[in-house]
Amino acid sequence: MRRLVYLLREAVANVLTNRTTTVVAVATTAFTFACVGVFLLLYVNLKTLASSLEQDIQVMVYLQDDLTEQTRSEIDLQLKADRAVGSVTFVSKEQALADFQNQFPAESHLLQGLGQNPLPASFVVTLAVESRSSDAMRRWAHRTQSIPGVAQVQYNQEWVEALAGIVRYIEVAAIIVGLILSAASVTIIANTIRLALYSRREEIEILGLIGASATFIRVPYLLEGAALGFLGSTLSLAILKAGFELFRHEIRSASRFLGVDALLTFFPFQMCVVLVCVGLFLGCAGSFLSLLRFGEGRA
Known part of the structure; x- marks a missing residue:
């Protein structure tokens, strides 16, 4: 216990001295x-936005005009039996016309001169959660298109694929930037620990002469590196949280983005803990790297 207190005291002394x-x-x-x-925040929020939009995306399965009631019922049963389908709603030709007139009252006169209702009957399909990715939706639409009696399958494919592509690019960019800046953090901490080692090299040599083990000498500097990584990662989370709240306040104040602030989320607690642990690890890695180089320089 006394040894642990000494090691912690030495680590604190190193931090305060430098x-x-x-x-x-x-x-x-x-x-x-x-x-x-x-x-990472951009990735998390885009991922959340993509999931939210995917829940609202509906696939329109348009039917041929000359279908019998039996064929329509068979298609209905086939769609409901599909594991990829979450819900199915039938929209008749009459309901489709009424919906069009309600949504576009200024253009409803365009259909009056056609004599008969040109809008097809359709099924409004909401896919199951596990089938809402762009690839899964594309495969399902292609499979449903081949069902006899189905005239066309439509959904906002370009929007889904574009959003998925943006999320992938952000993910790759976060990984690349994370690796580069993590290496920079390790280098910064390693240089800081190296300065502490050189400033106390005579004390380190004395400890070695009186029989102190290499582990006993190195542990305070490893703890110092861990402390630097912990403080740096904790401070970064505080900066990010303050910036995030400021950005959300500005979004909330802008009337054109009304309701968007409710979709924005900060890192969950578990992810914050992971980021702090990563800071600890990088701090230890920087200390270990400087200790190796210091040992090689002495040799």
């Missing part, structure tokens, strides 16, 4: 983590 370099390291680490966090 206040300037510590502040610079924490601030720079926080900035790099915040940059990664911006991409």
Whole structure:
């Protein structure tokens, strides 16, 4: 227990002794983590938006005009039996005409001169949650198109695929930027620990001469690196949270974006813990790297 207290006290002493370099390291680490966090926040919110929009996307299955009631019932049963289908609603030709007239009253006169109702009957299909990705919807639409009596299957394919593509690009960008800035954080922390090692190299040599093990000497510096990573990642989350709330307040104040702020979400608690743990790990990695180089320099 006394040894653990000593190691912790040494780590705190290292941080306080090198206040300037510590502040610079924490601030720079926080900035790099915040940059990664911006991409992660963008990815999380776009992913949430995509999931929300996918729930609202409905597939229109238009029927041929000359279908008998029996054929229509068979198509209805076939759609409801499909595991990829969440719900099915039948819209008759008369209901389709009434809906058109309600939604577009200024254009309803265009259909009056045609004599008969030109709008087809259709099924409004909502797919199951696991079948709402762009690839799954494309496969389902292609399969349903081949059902006898189905004239056309339509859904907002371009919008779904474009949104999925944007999410994939953001995901790749977050990974690339995260790797680059994580390497930068490790380098910054490693340089900070290296300065502490060189400033106390005589003390380290004395500890080695009186029989202190390499692990005993290194642990305070590993703890110092972990503390720098912890402080940097925690500070970055505070910066991101403040910026996120400010952005949401501005969105809420703009009348043209009314209701959009309710869709925006910050990192869940579990993800915040993961980000702090990543900061701890990167801090330890930076310390370990500097200790290896310091040992090689002494050898």
